[in-house]
Amino acid sequence: MCSMSSSHRKKARTSELLPCPECGEVEVVRTGERCQLADGLKIKSLVHYKCRSCGARLFDDDAIHAIQAARASQSARSTG
Ligand SMILES: [Zn+2]
Structure with missing residues (x-):
């Protein structure tokens, strides 16, 4: 039996802050x-979360993607 698969995924945008x-x-x-x-x-100008209490940095998906992109572009440049 064949049924139309409706896209079950929705983009969850959680605004909930993690501790x-x-x-x-x-x-x-x-x-x-x-x-x-x-x-x-x-x-430069990485959007991320930062603890106001201790200054620890937290990286969400967007930040991790930005880091990966930056890393890829930088490692492509250097031959080290
Ligand atoms: Zn903290």
């Missing part, structure tokens, strides 16, 4: 600023 993994504080704000990651990758 900070470092300190548990929920005062996490969305911010866009220059970031340097642990591996030295620098990204």
